[in-house]
Amino acid sequence: MLAQIQRHWFLYVLIAPIIAYFCAFLFYPMGQGVFLSFQKAGLLGPVGFIGWENYQKVFSTPMVWQTIWNTLILSAGITFFGVLLPIVPAIALAEVFPDWVKRGLQTIIYTPYLFSWVIIIGIWSNTLSPIGLVNSLLVQSGLIEQPITFFASPVWARPMVIGLTVWKDIGFHALIYLAALLSLNPDVLEAADIDGANGWQKIKDIVIPHLMPMIKVVFLITLLGSLRTFDSAFLMLNGRTADQIRTLAIFTYERGILNFDLGVASAAGVVLLAVSLIIAGIARLILREREA
Amino acid sequence: MLRSRPITILSFVVLIALAATMVVPLWSVAATAFSTKFGSLQPGVILWPNPWSLEGFDTLFRRLNFLLPFANTFYVTVVGTIAHVLLSALGGYVLVHEELPGRRIIAGIILLTLTIPSQVILVPLFVVFKQFQLLNTLLSLIVSELVSAFSILLMKTYFEQVPKTMIESARMDGAGHFKLLKDFYFPLALPGVVTVAAFQIVHKYNLFIEPLLFIRDPQKVTLQIALQSVILGESSTSTNDFIAPNVTMAAIVLALIPLLIFYPFMQRYLVRGLTLGGVKE
Secondary structure, rough: OOHHHOOOOOOOOOHHHHHHHHHHHHHHHHHHHHHHHOOOEEEEEEEEOOOHHHHHHHHHHHEEEHHHHHHHHHHHHHHHHHHHHHHHHHHHHHHHOOOOHHHHHHHHHHHHHHHHHHHHHHHHHHHOOOOOOOHHHHHHOOOOOOOOOOOOOOHHEEEEEEHHHHHHHHHHHHHHHHHHHHHOHHHHHHHHOOOOOOOOHHHHHHHHHHHHHHHOOOOOOOHHHHHOOOHHHHOOOOOOOOOHOOOOHHHHHHHHHHOOOOOHHHHHHHHHHHHHHHHHHHHHHHHHHHHO | OOOOOOHHHHHHHHHHHHHHHHHHHHHHHHOOOOOOOOHHEEEEEEEEOOOEHHHHHHHHHHHHOOOHHHHHHHHHHHHHHHHHHHHHHHHOOOOOOOOOHHHHHHHHHHHHHHHOOOHHHHHHHHHHHHHHOOOOOOHHHHHOOOOOOHHHHHHHHHHOOOOOOHHHHHHHHOOOOHHHHHHHHHHHHHHHHHHHHHHHHHHHHHHHOHHHOOOHHHHHOOHHHHHHHHHHHHOOOOOOHHOOHHHHHHHHHEEEEEEEEHHHHHHHHHHHHHHHHHHHH
């Protein structure tokens, strides 16, 4: 053992800066967050231990409950649609031909995944503006009389955040499913052919069960990602949508950075971490239970 | 695959419809960007420049100094990606040594970082960056995600596929750690290195929360922040500083160009990385 350590001492030197980085810029801030959440915030920094007072303030602020509720609703919507909808284009991509068409379509639907949220909002604020493409079509076809203000309406706020998130990620998730589909044994499908199964039956009884392990993986990634929703909701936040889409992460930003109330903001951050860890833990447990 | 005619037809319909939701809005953005200010303000759908003009781009560069955010973002992306790739490779290289005592502890620490998303520690992150005197520096954007567990694990996965015997014989010949990395792991695991780099380039280019948090100095503004102020400025009511849709859309077109140039070359790696990443998580 000691000889091994001596032989490899230089490897420890190599990994040291990485561990030091994680300590300084992840674990230390995390610790600071917990520390600050028990401190009374002064103008120049924390001025003393005040126990659970910040947490009491957090939980007695109605806006916090609203943001937790918003986070959960957005997260549920993004996870539900973000996991299930991409199965459709994944199966479709396995069906289309020739190869260059398949590759072209694949490229196009994956592209939005690379765009920043600023660009996504910019693109859609043009298409969904009151005089934009969608409203023009809807008004002309007589479906609506007044243009819908998609980006400034309490009713549309949550569907917009959920819809655009699902749209942005649909190609990414579809490609994950597609990779799993390619490992499907063709003999199984052929056997089903011989038994006279039609396409829909094959999807239901062979393709979906085959995708199940991947669906679980995508479920976990999407759930964890959606609980931290920040950019999308932040950029769609305005006077008319704030109560619907202000997430807990946005609340900590507004309280801590804009209002400089570090104590309460840090406590809210700790609550957010706890909530996401608990939900992730439950999700993992449920998935494992199913497997057993 | 399914040998069903209706499903095949439906597949084409679904994919073309989905692709249209990506192509049509982008097309409309480009058409608006190349219109005059007056043309872009007309009601109705713009699917062709109306009339053709570069006014939007002109306003962007002359009045809004749009070159600066590009230069800053370019700097952060290049330096940040190089540093990220080198450090991740180092981490992957160390983890590849299975016989290293304490390897599981090191791997455990690295995995633990995955449970702390930066969105959750925004406020303490601000405090800590202030303590390190990194506020208002472009360095702060390079330092945030200087190395990540995801990239280290990806590198390690690729490094593991390099034949052990080859490494052993090179070591016999007296190759040191850096020589092994430079002459064997890097070239033989190049797809992995490129994958990490490709993801990091996109990540750095799209940085939004970090500059929002750390940077106030207008000289250090980065692309996404500049873009945000142009897009939100659209609703500005003061008449002499009114930013018309053609300017906003020109900004989006400019921001998209580097990504769209880069994408075809990197697509293979981005797709491979994500399926690998998906399986890993």
